[in-house]
Amino acid sequence: MPQSNETLSRRDWLRFAAAPALLPLSSWILPRLALAAPRNDSQRSLAKGKGCIMIFMKGGLSQHHTFNVPERDQPVPTIETSVPGIRIAESFPSFAKQMHHVALLRGMSTGNSNHEAADHLMHTGYLPNPSVRRPSTGNVASEQLGRLDADLPNFVYIVGGSVDGLGVRPHRPHPGYVGARHAPVTVEDPGRGLEFMQPGVGMAEFDASANLINQLNRRYLDTYQSPGAGSQHAATQKALQLLHSNKAGAFDLGKESPATIEAYGTAHSFGKACLLARRLVEFGVPFVEIMVNGWDDHGGAQKKIPGRTYIDQGMASLLADLHDRGMLESTLVMCLSEFGRTPNLGTGYNQSLGSGHYAKAWTAWMAGGGIKGGQVIGKTDDGGAEVIERPISAQEFHATVCQSLGLDPRKQYETPDGRPMQYLENSAKPIAELF
Amino acid sequence: MLRLQLSACVLVLFSSGHVLSQETSGSERVPDFGRDLLPILTNKCLQCHGGVHRKNELDLRTHASLLKGGKTGPAVKPGDVKASLIWEKVSTDKMPKTDLKLTAEERAILQGWIAAGARPPASADTPPHHEQSVPRKPAEVAAAIDRGIEEQLKRAMIPPSPIAADSEFLRRVYLDIIGRIPRLDEARQFLESKEPDKRSRLIDDLLSRPDYGRHFAEIWINIFNVFRVNDKREPNAAGFRDWMGNKLNDGVGWGEIVHEMLAVNVPSFKEKGNNKVIPVEAQYFVYTAQNMGQLDPVTTTSVTAQVFMGIGLHCAECHDHPFQDFEQTDYWGMAAFFGGLGGNGVPNTTGLSDEPIVIKSGKPPTMVTLNIYSEEARHRNTRVQARFPGGPPPTLDPLKDRRRAAFADWLLAPENPYFARTYVNRIWGQFFGHGFVADFADFNKTSPPTHPGILRLLASEAIASKFDQRHLIRCICNSQTYQRTGKPLPGNKNDGKLFSHMTGKVLSPEALYDSLCTVLEVPEIPVPKPETGKGKKAPPTQPDPREQFAKFFRGMSAVQDPTEFVTGVPQSLRVLNQPVFNKGGALVERLMKLDARPEAMIENLFIAAYARLPLAEERADFVAFARSHPEPREMYNRLLWALVNSSEFSLNH
Structure with missing residues (x-):
């Protein structure tokens, strides 16, 4: 149902956005009135994770050609990794050297192999349901970890390009019931970051005229009370706040050394997306999602995946760099897809190895953020068709993210029409072996 | 006692936003299956007792299936609350099994409905039929709109906002009809004019400008693009926009335009291969429904059903509709009209050829059929006959007739139940920010129209005027309802449904x-x-500034x-x-x-x-x-x- 993904129900913007208009105009501080009750800090301090980089391989990454090469009819050669006994596809040599940081989750078993539904499931923990719009992990992290008065957005969504030029329409993280202020700021091209950061006039003059905007908006909001005006005003305020911030350079890759940029890779925007994600987390953005489209390799995984060496390079550099900077312990990095691809099921359409969608047994990975690396959780049979040890459901996956980041999976929210909502099911348990 | 309690809470329900249809306003306020009960069932019961899961073989999606009941017998005994199985389960909280039990109000509705005889849904949302052969004058239609709107507001005790000042109307009508604000000179001229009928003259003036066609073509293209499966836009949207814009400016009816888009000839998969065709003009529509670069009858079916028929038929592609009365065979019956032709000359799900079936060997088919392609369904690989949704099979000679054209003929016939209502709801929503039915693409029974009478009136006008879009816009824009201010009053600021004031x-x-x-x-x-520089290659061609801006x-x-601000x-x-x-x-x-x-x-x-x-x-x-x-x-x-x-x-x- 494509239309379920897109629009934001921003009814609560008005409530939220009406507040700043009444504040002294010299301050660009967003609504203190609207700040949620102070978070429970004791709970936060238990958490090991402080930031998260989620790499989403949109389309269905083939586990058989990457991180769980089946022993039977091995489609690609495998190599040793930095952890004896763990082998992955040979086209990931740099990532293999980081394996001691990484936990491979080879028992992902999530039950839905429709792009949209499964994408929704892996972003929110639930299949789509027309009666309630669920927030994605990034939206929840923004709500639970972010500060409303932060200069930088609490959730940045980076479009990391496509690996084959095509793309399936991705699930756009929707804040749902956690509220529109937790919608992500989208960076369409990581190499360009956020543009238009230079005011055309001196700052004093800029502020004086921006003051007029505030005066106009206050009257307009009072008179028309429309939600669209509330969100327009809030977006302008956020932009003005960012322009005044000493953190505005967070989006600028030009501030990185050429050597670093080179290390992450320049052949594809994925490398830049990884580097930008690291910068943003370093500057205090709690959640960054990188969406890499184009993995829907019907029949083509075998030929195409080995050529995408920039993926190996970007992921490996990200882990190594976070580690070198002492940030890996506090940053959860995860890589997932909406599902994996079929094992060898026969010769029919979408039956051959790696061609069709397959949600029954696939592979994701996590690193950092308090995760014990260098291990494999879960096991498939020698053809990669069935999980024979430690299956992981979507809810368990999300509960694990909560555990790492210190999110409360049982937090109670309310939908705009007053329906009580809990983030994850009571039954959702984190994967204990990871911690 | 029971009755008293009941009517009290039904009243509460209506005053908090549910709107009585005009047709039933005079009669006793007994809960209606479609209007009152089905929304509750949808939210709380159909997850397990619907089209996908039918625990104990109980399907609560329709009045008939509810009465039939499941393994343990009928769910309801009309008139006898206590003897009704569904009441026993719900009143004791045995059902639903989730934490979302029925509220006291919801129970009262169920109780009241059974007590009053468990009657089938009222026909408040029956499709509009063409009721007249010539369109009426816009002013007459506008007055009828206003009567319907005011009647509802009065009943809900919500005051309407006053008529907007000239300046507010001016900016609004420019933006709504030609998609831009007035220039300084245009604004001054209108504001200074003393003509008594200057508003209706301005409406006519704007409708005669070329920008009107372009603006509405872009509205439609953006609607089509909502349903795209691919993220990639076709390069040729400008050609399509100009084609449709010119048609609208020439006064070609919307029905004719849609017919052309649906029945357009596209090269078959075999002729042109996969990605090679650059869609032109009318072909663009079926290309918006392509899937991974291939023209695809399945996606075309889903998009057509949603955009032109207002039915969420796409849910029934892989399984019976979980919440509505559509079976998987309904979906594939419609898809059969859109199937391409396989090597054996029989329709299949590849490509979108509309050539008559050619038989190289074997017995010629007597009807158009399609194989259900589905991984997870009870109907897997069943061959279904082409069938109009909710209607009969077509009289169609598979060896002579063009299948998509036959479908378009049916869709655009005056008596078609889907097309006109979906169209006028869209156009109305374009001007008011929301329609009579909230989901433009899904007129399901759980959200009946707020103003069924006006919906029917406008649908009838649309049919009588052969879908003359300008006529419809004149009817809407000349109404007081459209010309009210967007400034809410204390008494109507919470109204987002009854058109008491203009939505921003x-x-x-x-x-x-x-x-x-x-x-x-x-x-x-x-x-x-x-x-600057840094090895970044300049793009080979500069994008069009307007396109680039719009994309950004x-x-x-x-x-x-249209009421949501989605940028940041x-x-x-x-x-x-x-x-x-x-x-x-x-x-x-x-x-x-x-x-x-x-x-x-x-x-x-x-x-x-x-x-x-x-x-x-x-x-x-x-x-x-x-x-x-x-x-x-x-x-x-x-x-x-x-x-x-x-x-x-x-x-x-």
């Missing part, structure tokens, strides 16, 4: 672009130059709810800081030559940006800023910059 709509990316060019008096908002402001989202910080930064917005365009320079006194300048800037005069307070703020600034030209640039960055500029109220 956000300018579409294209309208924002055109309005920015209009106010600045510049030919274009330039495409920003890529950041649309982001990845396909905008459909990156877009705000562009209007704050792109140099073109700091320079005052050609407007400031021109105005300074005209009359450089601060009061006159400020007044003109307000009219140029907002189509209205400044309020006293605003005048004072702007004059104060003007006095504090040493350099007039730069100062007026800043004033204009503030106006275009304000909320009011981005909104249509």
